[in-house]
Amino acid sequence: MAGALPLNFLVQADWVLPVTRPPIVDGALLIANGRIVAVGLAKDLLSSHSGSVPQIHFPRSVVTPGLVNPHTHLDNSLLPYRLKGYRGFEEWITLMADAVRRQTDQERAQAVLKGIQSLLKAGVTCVGDISRDGTSFDILTRYRFKGVVFRELICLTKEQMTNRLKDLEHWCQGQRTLVRGLAPHSPYTVIPEALRQASLLSRSRRLPLSFHLAESPMERRFLKGSSQGLTGLQTLLKSLPSPTSPVDYADRFGLLTPQTLLIHCVQLTESDIRLLAQRRSWVVHCPRSNQNLQVGMMPLSHFRTAGGRFCLATDGLASVPSLDPKDEVAFAVALSRNRPSQYPALAPHQWLSLITLKAAQALGWGNRVGSLEPGKDADLAVFTSSVAIADPYELLFSSCPATAVFVDGQPIYLSEDGQERVKSSLNHLFSPHRRPTEQIFGNEREEIFLSPTTG
Numbered sequence: 495m496a497g498a499l500p501l502n503f504l505v506q507a508d509w510v511l512p513v514t515r516p517p518i519v520d521g522a523l524l525i526a527n528g529r530i531v532a533v534g535l536a537k538d539l540l541s542s543h544s545g546s547v548p549q550i551h552f553p554r555s556v557v558t559p560g561l562v563n564p565h566t567h568l569d570n571s572l573l574p575y576r577l578k579g580y581r582g583f584e585e586w587i588t589l590m591a592d593a594v595r596r597q598t599d600q601e602r603a604q605a606v607l608k609g610i611q612s613l614l615k616a617g618v619t620c621v622g623d624i625s626r627d628g629t630s631f632d633i634l635t636r637y638r639f640k641g642v643v644f645r646e647l648i649c650l651t652k653e654q655m656t657n658r659l660k661d662l663e664h665w666c667q668g669q670r671t672l673v674r675g676l677a678p679h680s681p682y683t684v685i686p687e688a689l690r691q692a693s694l695l696s697r698s699r700r701l702p703l704s705f706h707l708a709e710s711p712m713e714r715r716f717l718k719g720s721s722q723g724l725t726g727l728q729t730l731l732k733s734l735p736s737p738t739s740p741v742d743y744a745d746r747f748g749l750l751t752p753q754t755l756l757i758h759c760v761q762l763t764e765s766d767i768r769l770l771a772q773r774r775s776w777v778v779h780c781p782r783s784n785q786n787l788q789v790g791m792m793p794l795s796h797f798r799t800a801g802g803r804f805c806l807a808t809d810g811l812a813s814v815p816s817l818d819p820k821d822e823v824a825f826a827v828a829l830s831r832n833r834p835s836q837y838p839a840l841a842p843h844q845w846l847s848l849i850t851l852k853a854a855q856a857l858g859w860g861n862r863v864g865s866l867e868p869g870k871d872a873d874l875a876v877f878t879s880s881v882a883i884a885d886p887y888e889l890l891f892s893s894c895p896a897t898a899v900f901v902d903g904q905p906i907y908l909s910e911d912g913q914e915r916v917k918s919s920l921n922h923l924f925s926p927h928r929r930p931t932e933q934i935f936g937n938e939r940e941e942i943f944l945s946p947t948t949g
């Protein structure tokens with residue numbers, strides 16, 4: 495098990511980005527008992543606390559809140575995202591279903607671990623993960639992640655329904671650091687009756703719910719009564735009510751609530767946009783996945799102007815090359831340059847809030863994480879440059895890996911540079927005959943990734 499840092503310490507860096515207020519040059523944070531106590535200029539915090547608490551200094555670095563990725567499929571982290579030559583969404587989803595069916599329990603656990611390593615390297619500490627059987631819940635808990643694990647429901651026939659819903663209900667009992675949620679997969683993979691039951695379960699247990707909605711033209715055609723491009727969904731198709739749009743369909747089941755995360759929402763009409771804004775549901779926008787699966791482009795400018803709530807996520811590694819939310823921002827910034835009439839040009843701090851505070855709010859974690867403010871959990875990510883930093887956002891949105899990641903004031907991930915930094919900053923705390931590395935991390939440290947907790 496990883497050793498612990500002192501309970502109280504100070505983190506200092508060239509830039510601190512609190513998200514809820516402007517960037518602080520030569521900033522610092524005071525951490526006590528896993529919480530943020532103060533955020534401000536390093537000279538102010540050092541003058542009031544110098545000598546009383548240990549300090550960790552990260553030169554040429556930017557400190558942000560631990561990043562939030564509200565839509566991942568960690569189960570899929572070992573499936574190659576190119577899935578060998580698929581053409582369009584229909585082929586991709588058929589290949590996916592087949593690959594997922596053949597996955598063993600052990601492969602699924604390995605995939606989750608690989609995904610977690612990618613998330614930590616990217617500086618992510620809070621996720622909204624869709625899990626086929628709940629495997630990621632225990633592993634994410636061991637690595638001290640925060641967020642929601644949404645247990646997926648796929649139910650194509652009435653015969654499958656009773657057992658699958660019972661399974662889901664049983665799994666949702668009990669909570670730890672992570673919250674449990676429900677993920678009825680989509681309008682075309684869950685029969686209406688099971689969708690109704692999942693919606694009721696979510697309301698009665700106050701469980702967050704995630705739903706892939708209005709992702710592809712195929713889904714829109716399906717709800718109009720066509721199974722073109724889909725196989726094995728005839729039974730489901732027959733059980734559908736009268737033809738409708740994806741957003742109206744979700745609304746009939748009471749799924750458009752402020753606690754629901756609607757994933758994608760690419761295929762939206764004017765009236766869909768108005769309804770989503772009115773219902774205050776969160777739309778989780780995954781532009782790279784949408785482009786790779788050739789499903790179109792979300793009308794983000796329109797949606798934003800109408801007052802819709804949204805954040806950014808990567809989706810799983812079967813449809814994108816990385817789980818780094820900063821890569822999603824870089825892609826979105828490029829879109830806003832290339833398609834200015836459809837896509838908004840936001841300020842850098844607004845992009846950052848889409849992968850921190852807004853994503854945390856969408857997951858129901860906004861009062862604990864997502865910004866650097868006194869009283870919030872000391873969940874931080876540190877990013878380091880090889881040269882002096884003129885613009886912290888330029889460094890952030892350049893696929894820069896994390897140097898250090900802290901959760902509740904404890905290091906969860908340290909790159910080699912991060913280990914050196916923490917060791918040298920805290921060296922004076924340790925007696926000369928013992929190596930500080932062992933004291934901080936224990937002998938079993940895995941060089942870069944710290945061991946998970948055993949709890």
Ligand SMILES: [Zn+2]
Pocket residue numbers: 565566567624706757809810
């Ligand atoms: Zn998804």
